[in-house]
Amino acid sequence: MDILFFIIQALAFLVPILISVAFLTLVERKVLGYMQFRKGPNVVGPYGLLQPFADALKLFVKETLKPSTASPYLFFFSPLLFLILALVLWSLIPIPQPTLNVNLSLLLVLGVSSLAVYALLGSGWASNSKYSLLGGIRAVAQTISYEISMGLILLSILIWTGSFSLKEITLSQQNCWMLLPHLPLLFMWLISTLAETNRAPFDLTEGESELVSGYNVEYAGGPFALFFIAEYANIIFMNVLSIIIFMGGGSPFSTIPVIASLIISTKAIALVFFFLWVRASYPRFRYDQLMHLTWKNYLPLSLGLFSLTLSILVITNSSPFIL
Amino acid sequence: MSGATFKQEMPPRGGYGPIDYKRMMPKRGPSGYMLFAGCIGIMSLGYVGLIYTNRNRRRRLFEEREAFFGIMPLLEAEWDRDILKQLQHTQEQEAIIMKDVPDWVVGQSVYHTKRWVRPRVEDLYYLAKSKEQNEAMFGFNTFV
Amino acid sequence: MPTKVELPTKEEYSFPEVPLTSAAMVSAGHHLGRQCDKANKEFMLCKAEEQDPRKCLREGRAVSRCAFEFFDQLKQNCSESFTAYWTCVDTSEHRLYRCRKEQGEFDRCVFDKLGWVRPEQGDLNKVTVVKTERPKPVLDGDVPIPAPTPKPQIPKDLKAARLGSKAEFFA
Numbered sequence: 001m002d003i004l005f006f007i008i009q010a011l012a013f014l015v016p017i018l019i020s021v022a023f024l025t026l027v028e029r030k031v032l033g034y035m036q037f038r039k040g041p042n043v044v045g046p047y048g049l050l051q052p053f054a055d056a057l058k059l060f061v062k063e064t065l066k067p068s069t070a071s072p073y074l075f076f077f078s079p080l081l082f083l084i085l086a087l088v089l090w091s092l093i094p095i096p097q098p099t100l101n102v103n104l105s106l107l108l109v110l111g112v113s114s115l116a117v118y119a120l121l122g123s124g125w126a127s128n129s130k131y132s133l134l135g136g137i138r139a140v141a142q143t144i145s146y147e148i149s150m151g152l153i154l155l156s157i158l159i160w161t162g163s164f165s166l167k168e169i170t171l172s173q174q175n176c177w178m179l180l181p182h183l184p185l186l187f188m189w190l191i192s193t194l195a196e197t198n199r200a201p202f203d204l205t206e207g208e209s210e211l212v213s214g215y216n217v218e219y220a221g222g223p224f225a226l227f228f229i230a231e232y233a234n235i236i237f238m239n240v241l242s243i244i245i246f247m248g249g250g251s252p253f254s255t256i257p258v259i260a261s262l263i264i265s266t267k268a269i270a271l272v273f274f275f276l277w278v279r280a281s282y283p284r285f286r287y288d289q290l291m292h293l294t295w296k297n298y299l300p301l302s303l304g305l306f307s308l309t310l311s312i313l314v315i316t317n318s319s320p321f322i323l
Numbered sequence: 324m325s326g327a328t329f330k331q332e333m334p335p336r337g338g339y340g341p342i343d344y345k346r347m348m349p350k351r352g353p354s355g356y357m358l359f360a361g362c363i364g365i366m367s368l369g370y371v372g373l374i375y376t377n378r379n380r381r382r383r384l385f386e387e388r389e390a391f392f393g394i395m396p397l398l399e400a401e402w403d404r405d406i407l408k409q410l411q412h413t414q415e416q417e418a419i420i421m422k423d424v425p426d427w428v429v430g431q432s433v434y435h436t437k438r439w440v441r442p443r444v445e446d447l448y449y450l451a452k453s454k455e456q457n458e459a460m461f462g463f464n465t466f467v
Numbered sequence: 468m469p470t471k472v473e474l475p476t477k478e479e480y481s482f483p484e485v486p487l488t489s490a491a492m493v494s495a496g497h498h499l500g501r502q503c504d505k506a507n508k509e510f511m512l513c514k515a516e517e518q519d520p521r522k523c524l525r526e527g528r529a530v531s532r533c534a535f536e537f538f539d540q541l542k543q544n545c546s547e548s549f550t551a552y553w554t555c556v557d558t559s560e561h562r563l564y565r566c567r568k569e570q571g572e573f574d575r576c577v578f579d580k581l582g583w584v585r586p587e588q589g590d591l592n593k594v595t596v597v598k599t600e601r602p603k604p605v606l607d608g609d610v611p612i613p614a615p616t617p618k619p620q621i622p623k624d625l626k627a628a629r630l631g632s633k634a635e636f637f638a
Contacts, residue, residue, distance in 0.1 A: 176369055178373075181372070318373070428471055
């Protein structure tokens, strides 16, 4: 009975994430289609609603290929690791109650999301192909660099919230969202999340003109589907995280369970649409431009803004702690 | 053929005008200074809100901490009595277990002092059942 | 030389615990702190001075007895509003500010029937001097505080330095 209950709970946690990922792929194709004056997928099911399920069926039915020179264990283990890390991250999100109530949840989010680097590196290296290795190296360098700027942006938020707990961060924004006083940080954060999830215009890992498809060239069928799901789960997760940190979670009613989760999902949809809009509008960056952006612009700027907020905090004596 | 008048095409008198090769961008949106001022305005508004919230939060934290101060002596008294009770129990158990060993002093302190040393949770519950032990050691840390 | 840990007799430390959940305790915390102020302060002073729970059992029992009396009075007079208040605190993660309405009703009831007033913010937090009959203990290993050195006397016929003050260099 306990095992049954456990399985039901696990499914109740996993299935909504997977379904949202499936429909995100459909929404992406539809939105990009309408932005380029064409219709997206509209054949499978009404308005193409069954398209993601058809895609998933196709991918999982296909034969899983492995290059004969590939490292066998790492090759199949990396996509699994990527997906598991992406799903684990979701348990820390308070909507409005987190599944895992951890005091230092934001720190845990940063740590676990940087672990995903190993999956990228492993898949790129284990494929034993120059394209995938280059794609993996690019992805890793980009992710690591942007994680630093994200951490420094979070520093300014954390001294005002006074807690690493995501729940406490949402509760501290009931009167005033964090994006108002930290407006420049919000823009930097959004661009950093774009780069962190390897989305356009920072999708240099996939650069179709130079590398065929990045670290997942050699993958087909099931493992490729795992990569795909993990990437899109990461995108939605990053959007929900930026909502919780900057836009107050379920802000006006963040203590009422159902309404708060509805508000969070509405805001998340808006941010996902922003991601797609950016993808439809902007050309790809050059790699040196990408690195300059984080190391020479965001790093000094976020440090300077941190000293500004810190001085305002000290001058106005409004630390959240009792000192 | 000589009658045919040929006229060499020449540039107009005074030459061509300057070629307009400059990039022409349509002016859109407010100017940079306006954006800067607007950003600073929104930020200062936000800071006022944030300072207000944080002071309120600090007041609430203060209140909650005071409520804890009210019950703290009671909790401490109960906890002290609990420790002594558990210590007595372990000493009784120890006396039963070690009754065959000569020169065994029941309840000997491991510290070189006559002062009271607060026993660790492990020392209090080392003779209890493992379930009880776990509850005492990690009981407050497990939550779902 | 390790010593035996002496324990007091069983009668001294057998006293029932207050059978309430944390939410009820926290929501009654302010009033409890005000009503049992004397016993609480006495006990905490004893704990701080003796650094030994075995010597403060009498004071500890006084604290518990006072708490029992307090909760008995609450139960007899304001059971309904108190229950409403602490269930609200329990369901809102022990955040007292979310239950202002229930708290107001509880305070009104307590004031009308028992004459208790909720302490002002910062009252329970104040550092207080407690008058007690218990003599100050001399702990094992305490060094008596030496008498302060007498204040140096400045001689009256002080002359100015011959070459001016040396502090001028730093000024």
